[in-house]
Amino acid sequence: MKRITLALTLMLFAAFQLASAKTKVSIDRVEPAFWWAGMEHPELQLLIHGKEISNLTPSLSYEGVQLDQTIKVENANYLFLILKISDDVKAGSFPIEFKQKGKVVFTYNYELKERRENSAGRQGFSNKDVMYLITPDRFANGVPENDTVDGLKEAADRSNMSGRHGGDIQGIINNLDYIQDLGFTALWVNPLLENDMEVYSYHGYSTTDYYKIDERFGSNEDYVRLSAEAKKRGIKLIMDQIENHCGLDHWWTKDLPTADWYNYQDLEKKPYSTHQRVSLADPYGTETDRKGHADGWFVDSMPDLNQKNELLANYLIQNSIWWVEFGDLGGIRQDTYSYPDANFMAEWSRRIMLEYPNFNIVGEEWSENPAIVSRWQKGKVNANGYESYLPSLMDFPVQAALKRSLNKEIAPYSNTFNEVYETLAADFLYADPYNLVIFPDNHDTPRFFNQVNENYDLFKMGLMYIYTTRGIPQIFYGTEILMGNVDHPEDHAYIREDMPGGWEGDKANVFKGEGLSKEQEDALYFVKTLTTFRRDTPALHDGKLKQYAPANEIFVMFRFDESTKVMTIFNKNVEDKDVELAHYEESLQGAKSAKNVLTGETYDLSKGTLKVPAMTSLMLVIE
Numbered sequence: 001m002k003r004i005t006l007a008l009t010l011m012l013f014a015a016f017q018l019a020s021a022k023t024k025v026s027i028d029r030v031e032p033a034f035w036w037a038g039m040e041h042p043e044l045q046l047l048i049h050g051k052e053i054s055n056l057t058p059s060l061s062y063e064g065v066q067l068d069q070t071i072k073v074e075n076a077n078y079l080f081l082i083l084k085i086s087d088d089v090k091a092g093s094f095p096i097e098f099k100q101k102g103k104v105v106f107t108y109n110y111e112l113k114e115r116r117e118n119s120a121g122r123q124g125f126s127n128k129d130v131m132y133l134i135t136p137d138r139f140a141n142g143v144p145e146n147d148t149v150d151g152l153k154e155a156a157d158r159s160n161m162s163g164r165h166g167g168d169i170q171g172i173i174n175n176l177d178y179i180q181d182l183g184f185t186a187l188w189v190n191p192l193l194e195n196d197m198e199v200y201s202y203h204g205y206s207t208t209d210y211y212k213i214d215e216r217f218g219s220n221e222d223y224v225r226l227s228a229e230a231k232k233r234g235i236k237l238i239m240d241q242i243e244n245h246c247g248l249d250h251w252w253t254k255d256l257p258t259a260d261w262y263n264y265q266d267l268e269k270k271p272y273s274t275h276q277r278v279s280l281a282d283p284y285g286t287e288t289d290r291k292g293h294a295d296g297w298f299v300d301s302m303p304d305l306n307q308k309n310e311l312l313a314n315y316l317i318q319n320s321i322w323w324v325e326f327g328d329l330g331g332i333r334q335d336t337y338s339y340p341d342a343n344f345m346a347e348w349s350r351r352i353m354l355e356y357p358n359f360n361i362v363g364e365e366w367s368e369n370p371a372i373v374s375r376w377q378k379g380k381v382n383a384n385g386y387e388s389y390l391p392s393l394m395d396f397p398v399q400a401a402l403k404r405s406l407n408k409e410i411a412p413y414s415n416t417f418n419e420v421y422e423t424l425a426a427d428f429l430y431a432d433p434y435n436l437v438i439f440p441d442n443h444d445t446p447r448f449f450n451q452v453n454e455n456y457d458l459f460k461m462g463l464m465y466i467y468t469t470r471g472i473p474q475i476f477y478g479t480e481i482l483m484g485n486v487d488h489p490e491d492h493a494y495i496r497e498d499m500p501g502g503w504e505g506d507k508a509n510v511f512k513g514e515g516l517s518k519e520q521e522d523a524l525y526f527v528k529t530l531t532t533f534r535r536d537t538p539a540l541h542d543g544k545l546k547q548y549a550p551a552n553e554i555f556v557m558f559r560f561d562e563s564t565k566v567m568t569i570f571n572k573n574v575e576d577k578d579v580e581l582a583h584y585e586e587s588l589q590g591a592k593s594a595k596n597v598l599t600g601e602t603y604d605l606s607k608g609t610l611k612v613p614a615m616t617s618l619m620l621v622i623e
Contacts, residue, residue, distance in 0.1 A: 027053065027108065029251075031211055031315070032322045034111040037091040039321075040120075040354050043068070045314040046081040046110075049255075053079050056098040056105065064089030065112075067096075071311070078257045080311050085112075116328060124360030124391075125186040125236050125331040127434050128541045130531050131474040132184040134172060135443050136192060136217055137202035139477055140502035140511075142170025149215045152194075153249070154201045156216070158503070161493035164202045169218035169226050171502060178511045180233040182480065183531030186472075187230055188238040188333050190443055192217045197247050197301060203443075203496070204240070205335065206247030206301055210319045220326075227328045236330025238362075239323055243316050243348060244339040245302040253303065261312055263295040263304040271296045273304070277338045277367060281375055283383065294339060307344035316344075317351050324356060337363030337376060337393075342386065349378075349389040362392040362437045362472075366444075368400040370426040379431030395436040395471060397423050402440070402465055403451050406458045406572075410553055416572060417550035424469065424547060434542065438471040440479065443496055447476070447484030454486065456519060457615040460526060461570055464617040467530045468557050468568040470545050480527035481510050481520040526598065530619070533597050539564040546587050554579055554612070558587040565622040567594065571612040578609040594620035 027050035035044050048058075054076040060067050060083075069082035081096075091114045095107040125131065141147070147156035147166035157163040172189065179187065191204030194214040204214070213223050227237040256265065264270040273296035279289040297304045307313045323329060332352070337345060349361055365373045373396065374380055376388050401423035408416040427433040440448035440462050452458035459482065466473050477483075478499055488494035500516075501509030508515030516524070534540045543561040554577060555570040567587070571577050581588060594603045594610075597619040603610055605622075612618055 030108065030110075032318055033211065034113055035085075035322075036115045036119075036325055037064075037085075037089045037112040038087075038115050038120075039085070041351060042085055042087075044083040044085055045311070045318060046083065047257075047311075047315060048079040048081065049077055049252075052076050053098075056100050058096055058098050060094055060096045060110075062089075062092070062094035065094065073258050073311070075255065075257050077255055115325065119325060119328075120356060121358060122324075122328075122330070122356055123236075123358050124356070125238060125362075125472065126360060126541075127470070127472050128535075128538075129186040129236065129472055130184050130534055131186040131188055131238070131437065131472060132179050132182070133188045133190075133439075133442055133474055133476045135167075135190045135203070135477070135496040136169065136172060137165050137167040137204075138496045138502075139167045139499050140171030140175050141166040141504075142168050142172075142174050143218070144504075146216055146218065152196050152215060153198050154196075158498075161491075161497075162200055162202075164216060165498055165503075166216075167498075167502060168216065169213070169222040173222075173226055173229050175502075175511050176229055176233055176235065180235060182528045183533075183535045184475070185234055185535055186236045186238055186330060188331075188474065189240060191240045191242065191335075192223060195247060197249050200301075203492070205242055206245075206249075207242060208247040208250045210246075210316075211322070223327055231328065237327065238331035238333055239327060239329050240333045240335065241320055241323070242335040243305065243307065243320075243345070244336045245298055245304050248301045248303055250303075257311065258309060260306050260309050263306045264297065265303075270304075273298060273339065277365070278369075278372060280338060280342060281372060281382075281384070294341060298336075298339075305340065307341040313344050313347070317348050320348065320352055321355055324352065324359070331359065332361045334361060334363045334390075337390070338365050345390070346386070346388055349391075353389055353391070360391050360435070362394060363390050364394050366394075366396050368397050370397040370423065370429050373397060374429040374431070377431045377435075391432070392435045392437055392472070394442075395438045397426070398436075398438055398469070398471075399440065399445075402462055406452050406462055410572065410574075414553070415550040416553060417555035417570065420465070421547060421550055421555065427470070434470045436471040437474050438466055438469060439474040439476070440466055441476050442474070443476065444492065445495070446489045447495060448479055449482045449484035450486070450489035454484070456482070456523075459523070461572070461615070461617045463527065463530065464568060464619055465557075465570070467534050467540070468559060468566070468619065473531075473534065475527065475531070478510075480524050481516060482523050529598055533619075537564060537566065539566055548584060552577070556584055558584075560587070565591070566597075567620045567622055568617060569610070569612050569620070570617045571614065573614055575614050577612050577614075579612055581605055581608055581610060588622065591622045593623045595623060596620060 029049040031047045054072045064086040066084040068084045071080040091112050093109045093111045097104045097107045156166045158165045193207045194209035194212045195201045195204050195206050196208040197206050230237050274292040276293045279285045375382050378389050401420040405417050405420040485494040501511045539559050539561040543559045546558040548556045553572040557568045559566045592606045
């Protein structure tokens with residue numbers, strides 16, 4: 001019997017010896033391949049796949065483990081085993097015997113591993129962190145030899161902007177010092193699981209194996225090594241997961257377990273999602289509209305998973321927990337959070353947080369309406385009775401409002417900051433606004449430098465806002481050097497362009513600080529200074545926030561705790577302005593001086609006014 005090792009965790013091919021010397025039977029997959037003793041949830045579901053496997057009867061004998069149910073489905077190539085696991089079960093291996101007509105024909109060793117030290121108490125990302133987002137295929141190529149892998153459909157072609165370029169896990173590991181030096185403490189990496197699709201596979205959102213890292217990125221062991229190396233540098237690893245859909249070329253598509261594993265399994269007659277997310281909250285909405293949103297397919301290459309199927313639901317929940325434990329994760333980012341079955345998502349997040357009470361999960365609800373986003377956060381009391389267990393959400397409302405406030409043209413009597421001011425004022429809708437992830441851009445939006453029409457002053461103003469306001473800042477790789485394609489600002493392939501220096505022979509190398517323009521060097525210093533300051537300043541984590549209504553294109557915010565007070569002033573006027581400090585005395589409370597976070601310059605506040613240069617934002621520590 002071959003013992004399951006880390007090297008075999010996700011591409012499991014276990015050989016089993018038959019009692020008959022002339023015949024051999026193989027099982028293609030056992031998922032999850034192993035589990036852990038000491039988990040909170042007392043049940044474990046095993047998916048077993050093999051030719052006509054349902055004709056056999058499984059049994060096991062191990063203290064603390066009981067085979068509670070053997071579930072057969074219409075496809076005879078599947079068995080689902082439900083194991084009851086006691087609280088005091090000991091880690092170890094035990095045989096699962098498969099019998100035919102009462103005779104053992106083969107056995108399979110299953111392992112319950114020891115959990116990591118203090119695994120249940122692991123601390124997820126929080127508002128003490130600043131998050132760095134990477135599209136791995138486009139960040140850095142650490143192992144050129146794995147760019148194209150025999151047996152996987154799409155080969156590398158860096159000349160094709162929509163193709164695979166060769167970035168991988170080793171490339172990220174090689175540049176963790178760069179990420180640490182910039183001050184980032186959390187790392188969100190776009191999906192790394194196998195995505196064996198014919199084309200456009202680099203982005204990772206069409207999973208074809210939920211238990212295996214794509215070999216073009218590396219191996220399962222490489223992923224664990226990335227997590228460990230990041231942890232050494234004080235960086236938490238956040239896994240990008242997708243419960244809504246998989247890739248059409250997932251291994252189970254040609255041999256589906258049940259007739260309802262996918263929504264609309266007739267591939268010729270499937271409807272597409274209406275994307276009417278508001279229908280889920282509409283008090284006057286119809287079940288037809290809710291179903292049209294949640295059950296339709298995204299695109300032809302992404303089958304919509306039916307989480308109302310309890311076997312599939314358990315499979316997905318366990319897979320997420322498996323990766324948290326196996327990968328020693330510091331968080332999950334959940335794609336398209338409002339598209340799967342809503343009750344399933346409540347149970348999915350509840351089960352994860354049951355195992356890891358201090359963990360964090362951020363969901364993507366791409367709506368600019370805070371009333372729609374807020375209904376998904378844990379603690380929110382919803383009129384329809386829906387109870388969520390999701391701790392965090394991406395703050396799309398603030399992102400959109402900030403972009404419009406920055407780009408809005410100044411007119412007589414205008415206050416262009418009003419929109420972002422009023423959007424933040426809607427924080428009363430959230431159960432915990434300090435646990436929202438705030439961002440200027442990400443892998444799906446135009447680059448922030450493009451959003452502000454390549455205006456560097458507005459770029460700095462926007463980032464200053466992100467680093468001042470409540471929540472958890474997230475910065476997309478390359479934002480620190482003004483990445484953005486003027487000719488293709490909304491094309492995802494160009495939004496996710498290659499990081500300069502990630503490939504041998506690149507003319508510029510951001511990791512070494514070579515070949516950058518003066519403006520890029522300044523932006524890099526700007527981001528590094530703000531990130532490290534925020535990382536080291538508790539007042540910007542949990543401190544209270546005060547914002548003053550914008551007037552005459554001046555907008556002022558304060559963050560403060562008992563020891564530190566930070567004042568950020570935004571001047572969008574095209575001329576210098578003398579800001580009257582008496583208006584902010586409620587927060588200044590007689591302070592006489594302040595220090596510029598970026599320059600170290602000291603300002604005398606006793607004069608009663610402070611000159612703020614045109615189109616500038618100042619972050620000041622009040623002394």
